[in-house]
Amino acid sequence: LTKKVEMTNWEKGHYIDYAGMNSRLNIVRQRLNRPLMYAEKILYSHLDDPHGQEIERGKSYLRLRPDRVACQDATAQMAILQFMSAGMPSVATPTTVHCDHLIEAQIGGEKDLERAQAINKEVYDFLSTSCAKYNIGFWRPGSGIIHQIVLENYAFPGALMIGTDSHTPNAGGLGMAAIGVGGADAVDVMANLPWELKAPKVIGVKLTGQLSGWATPKDIILKVAGILTVKGGTGAIIEYHGPGVNSLSCTGMATICNMGAEIGATTSVFPFNDRMYDYLGATNRKEIGDFARSYAAELREDEGAEYDELVEINLSELEPHINGPFTPDLATPISKFKDAVKENKWPEELKVGLIGSCTNSSYEDMSRAASIAQDALDHGIKAKSVFTVTPGSEQIRATIERDGQLKTLEDFGGMVLANACGPCIGQWDRRDVKKGEPNSIISSYNRNFTGRNDANPATHAFVASPDMVVAMTLAGTLNFNPLTDTLKDKDGNDFKLAEPSGAGLPSNGFDPGNDTYQAPPENRESVNVAVSPTSDRLQILEPFNAWDGKDALDMPILIKAKGKTTTDHISMAGPWLKYRGHLDNISNNMLIGAINSANGEANKVKNFTTGETDAVPATARDYKSKGIKWVVIGDWNYGEGSSREHAALEPRHLGGLAIITRSFARIHETNLKKQGMLPLTFATPEDYDKIQPEDKVDLMCTELAVGQPFTMKVHPANGDETFEVKLAHTYNEPQIEWFKNGSALNTMAKHNKK
Ligand code: F3S
Numbered sequence: 001l002t003k004k005v006e007m008t009n010w011e012k013g014h015y016i017d018y019a020g021m022n023s024r025l026n027i028v029r030q031r032l033n034r035p036l037m038y039a040e041k042i043l044y045s046h047l048d049d050p051h052g053q054e055i056e057r058g059k060s061y062l063r064l065r066p067d068r069v070a071c072q073d074a075t076a077q078m079a080i081l082q083f084m085s086a087g088m089p090s091v092a093t094p095t096t097v098h099c100d101h102l103i104e105a106q107i108g109g110e111k112d113l114e115r116a117q118a119i120n121k122e123v124y125d126f127l128s129t130s131c132a133k134y135n136i137g138f139w140r141p142g143s144g145i146i147h148q149i150v151l152e153n154y155a156f157p158g159a160l161m162i163g164t165d166s167h168t169p170n171a172g173g174l175g176m177a178a179i180g181v182g183g184a185d186a187v188d189v190m191a192n193l194p195w196e197l198k199a200p201k202v203i204g205v206k207l208t209g210q211l212s213g214w215a216t217p218k219d220i221i222l223k224v225a226g227i228l229t230v231k232g233g234t235g236a237i238i239e240y241h242g243p244g245v246n247s248l249s250c251t252g253m254a255t256i257c258n259m260g261a262e263i264g265a266t267t268s269v270f271p272f273n274d275r276m277y278d279y280l281g282a283t284n285r286k287e288i289g290d291f292a293r294s295y296a297a298e299l300r301e302d303e304g305a306e307y308d309e310l311v312e313i314n315l316s317e318l319e320p321h322i323n324g325p326f327t328p329d330l331a332t333p334i335s336k337f338k339d340a341v342k343e344n345k346w347p348e349e350l351k352v353g354l355i356g357s358c359t360n361s362s363y364e365d366m367s368r369a370a371s372i373a374q375d376a377l378d379h380g381i382k383a384k385s386v387f388t389v390t391p392g393s394e395q396i397r398a399t400i401e402r403d404g405q406l407k408t409l410e411d412f413g414g415m416v417l418a419n420a421c422g423p424c425i426g427q428w429d430r431r432d433v434k435k436g437e438p439n440s441i442i443s444s445y446n447r448n449f450t451g452r453n454d455a456n457p458a459t460h461a462f463v464a465s466p467d468m469v470v471a472m473t474l475a476g477t478l479n480f481n482p483l484t485d486t487l488k489d490k491d492g493n494d495f496k497l498a499e500p501s502g503a504g505l506p507s508n509g510f511d512p513g514n515d516t517y518q519a520p521p522e523n524r525e526s527v528n529v530a531v532s533p534t535s536d537r538l539q540i541l542e543p544f545n546a547w548d549g550k551d552a553l554d555m556p557i558l559i560k561a562k563g564k565t566t567t568d569h570i571s572m573a574g575p576w577l578k579y580r581g582h583l584d585n586i587s588n589n590m591l592i593g594a595i596n597s598a599n600g601e602a603n604k605v606k607n608f609t610t611g612e613t614d615a616v617p618a619t620a621r622d623y624k625s626k627g628i629k630w631v632v633i634g635d636w637n638y639g640e641g642s643s644r645e646h647a648a649l650e651p652r653h654l655g656g657l658a659i660i661t662r663s664f665a666r667i668h669e670t671n672l673k674k675q676g677m678l679p680l681t682f683a684t685p686e687d688y689d690k691i692q693p694e695d696k697v698d699l700m701c702t703e704l705a706v707g708q709p710f711t712m713k714v715h716p717a718n719g720d721e722t723f724e725v726k727l728a729h730t731y732n733e734p735q736i737e738w739f740k741n742g743s744a745l746n747t748m749a750k751h752n753k754k
Helices: 018-032 038-044 074-083 109-119 122-135 146-153 168-174 183-190 219-227 244-248 251-261 275-282 285-296 334-344 364-377 394-403 405-410 467-475 572-580 581-590 617-626 646-653 666-674 735-740 744-752
Strands: 061-064 068-072 095-097 136-141 158-161 177-180 195-198 203-210 236-241 268-269 308-316 319-324 331-333 352-357 386-390 415-416 439-443 459-462 552-560 630-634 656-661 678-682 694-698 712-717 724-727
Touching: 018 038, 038 177, 038 236, 038 268, 068 074, 068 146, 068 183, 074 095, 074 183, 074 394, 074 744, 095 146, 095 168, 095 439, 109 122, 109 735, 122 136, 146 158, 146 251, 158 183, 168 177, 168 251, 168 268, 177 268, 183 195, 183 666, 203 219, 203 244, 219 251, 219 308, 219 319, 236 251, 251 268, 251 275, 251 364, 251 712, 251 724, 275 285, 308 331, 319 334, 331 334, 352 364, 364 394, 364 405, 364 467, 386 405, 394 405, 405 415, 405 459, 439 467, 552 617, 572 581, 572 646, 572 712, 581 617, 581 646, 646 666, 666 678, 666 744, 735 744
Parallel strands: 068 095, 068 158, 095 136, 158 177, 203 236, 203 308, 236 268, 352 386, 352 439, 386 415, 439 459, 552 630, 630 656, 656 678
Antiparallel strands: 061 195, 319 331, 552 694, 678 724, 694 712, 712 724
């Protein structure tokens, strides 16, 4: 295990540490003294303190040291800007950035890419120069979708990775625990802080039998989503095992792990097997495959390991499924789909079929899809619906161009889009239906929430395997079951489609295509990070001020929010995403969705200095300009939703000191602490009702100590006597330092200077 094997062909000096992983795992094994699941082994072998770490699944917070970080271009902007403010010369953990989210599908791959390069020039320039400066591998626009590139180049069995995108778990197809996180977590790991994860439960999915015919790996996860539902995987890792696993291709396993995000799973993993070994070989990483074989006993579950929950699926009986519309867990087997269409009055005509995306764009997927398309062409017919193809990476695109599948899909009527997210993330200039017009589309993607693909809430989006998408697109209707129904050939004769077929890996090896990777240069000191001071999309972050060491007196309540206040209410998405890299501009959306308890309205609060009613961000800016700190009062589970760090950065930027609520969603609470904001909760939740929106409060910040309550004095606006309220908090020692220094990053910067 002490061999020196590089993690990836793209970097030098980052070795796979199976020896270290093994020794940490043995420490934990002795402590727990029971058979372990594979997911547990990966996590425990990456513990910061395997001796001292408390380990109880579903309870303890594990402090982990991931092997890698991957960021997509939309989330990388703020992550890197924050990292820069820590003043470190390079990232502490190997990191890559991937340009895939900002390319809009309009007229086809090359043109769309050129247009995106022009529109997003300043963002790409910033990412490319900052990556060069801080020793981050940079995958340029056109290189492909983050998860595909990670699988092709960076994932390896037994590894732990975090990525700033929900479908990071895709790398589970190579036996890696890859977990989607927010930018703030990525920054921690880039800056060498341990990363915290609540010890997940593990749901086992035992696969028996073998796939055949029209059934694909996608159908396994479509079925699992139906069983577990969109909430069923919350707080859990899904671990596949059993004899059926060996019949799946590595990329097929990746598809399954990818879409585990749809059931809320922390991640999904497959044990190391020969199919992974073959894939490593095909992607020029045979040495990693051999190394993994020497550690193989720990790259799977122990005999007798007990799962927190167990699901069994017999692959020999598995039917193709179509899930949707509007939610990925509404799973219908193809044999029942026509009835479901009728019963639910889903629009029968199929307008568009889309294959590819990070979920389903492997060589195998494209080969099988092309085999169906070829069958149709041989019968003289083509796609009836609009048909798009998104290759997952430049390597896939170049290989299927060389091997002919791309031409077949084009002849069939396909428009080949850029190697990027495109319609999957709503980057789709769709023109064939008007907004509000009910219509059906089907894709091989993973997500089908209302409006996700084309911003039309009336679009019924279904997800299925690429095979099913091609077959449906050919029929032009949802009322078609390729397993039983016939089509008409060009002469009007009936024929049945042959079962799809296709190789898992290209027999002539992969063609890498155009060179789209930018390695960090040797001499990084002279690199200047490109941010124009006049940019409205990017802004260099100044470190936040340290705490002044005093209690904060007589502060106004910016807003007393009532009811649900999610991260979307605090920092809205949609058009605001454009300003992700510009804290001052995006702060104009701060809390604009929160409901003011004083008037039941959103984005209308009273400015106590002027008596005027104004927007929340404008009022906060006015207080800030007058040197007045403010607080927010919130209701239950404040900050639920996403891990978006902007929801914590914005109140800090606009001069807030504390958010005081009945309770917090944990990730948001931690994000607030990281930015130097005080997240506090009412020790007695009813105290929320005692405070009126126009009251003033004092916060005894000098009292902040681990496990100690915190005093707030309330000065009622109606002249009643001042009263005290006890507040609770969850700060530990290091986190109190974050508050004192102004943020977690300031704290890192301070330690680094020492
Ligand atoms: Fe991109 Fe869609 Fe995947 S947005 S990362 S292709 S889920």
